Amino acid sequence: GQQLNQSPQSMFIQEGEDVSMNCTSSSIFNTWLWYKQDPGEGPVLLIALYKAGELTSNGRLTAQFGITRKDSFLNISASIPSDVGIYFCAGGDRGSTLGRLYFGRGTQLTVWP
């Protein structure tokens, strides 16, 4: 399957700091999605991006769909302890038929109070 490179693999930051993570692919995607997963739970959708160049915010979260359609980034501003978790990017290849998602390996975020 297609491979998504997500970085960094882990981050250790202090409460109040901003966070940035990104995802790159060798293939073009039609959709970029960002999920957060808490331990022992299923991933929860944070932001969905459907158009190249699109910049979307959800509270303190901001994500962009790269112009080349091969990358995306997620920023978290003014981090708080509940931001702790694993963040996954996913690329969708929907064309004329139902597509599938390809996932990055995740960024483990730890926030120190």
Added chain:
Amino acid sequence: DGGITQSPKYLFRKEGQNVTLSCEQNLNHDAMYWYRQDPGQGLRLIYYSQIVNDFQKGDIAEGYSVSREKKESFPLTVTSAQKNPTAFYLCASSTDLGLAGDTQYFGPGTRLTVL
């Protein structure tokens, strides 16, 4: 409330036994998916189904089987042929409406442990 439910949350199985994981959704979604998650890994696709009575193998289908007799339900059977079944299993669903169909919503997961 609309959502995806998976049961049980924790499942223990002896080697050589088949076990079936349940996934139900009341979102009226057409497509459903099963993923496997191992520590430090991304999500790997096992099977997916676009419509009732139809499903396709994903990247790691060996040792697994599924059925899609109802739109709301997509059970996954982990057979004894699966050599390393201990993992966290996630079910997801999505609509069939344009690009939004790429947006998948996940259930809470089932942790399977083989003893």
